[in-house]
Amino acid sequence: MAKFRIEHDRDTCIGxxxxxxxxxxxxxxxxxxxxxxxxxxxxxxxxNQSAADSCPVQCIRVIKQ
Ligand code: SF4
Structure with missing residues (x-):
């Protein structure tokens, strides 16, 4: 199993x-x-954490597995 999973809520993403x-x-x-x-x-x-931190609508989650 990978150590991290990235979740992206595309419905919330404003592009x-x-x-x-x-x-x-x-x-x-x-x-x-x-x-x-x-x-x-x-x-x-x-x-990826920087990407999540930069998202203005917080639709990126980094999950430690
Ligand atoms: S930073 Fe957030 S809102 Fe912007 S494109 Fe990426 S996922 Fe979408």
Missing amino acids: CGACANICPDNWAMEPDGKSKPKKTDIDSLGC
């Missing part, structure tokens, strides 16, 4: 782009204008 700017390693903008994590089960947190 501001902050997560993709801060953490392009794991976040990208999709054609519908909202972001999406490339991987949701990860062993190394990397910049």
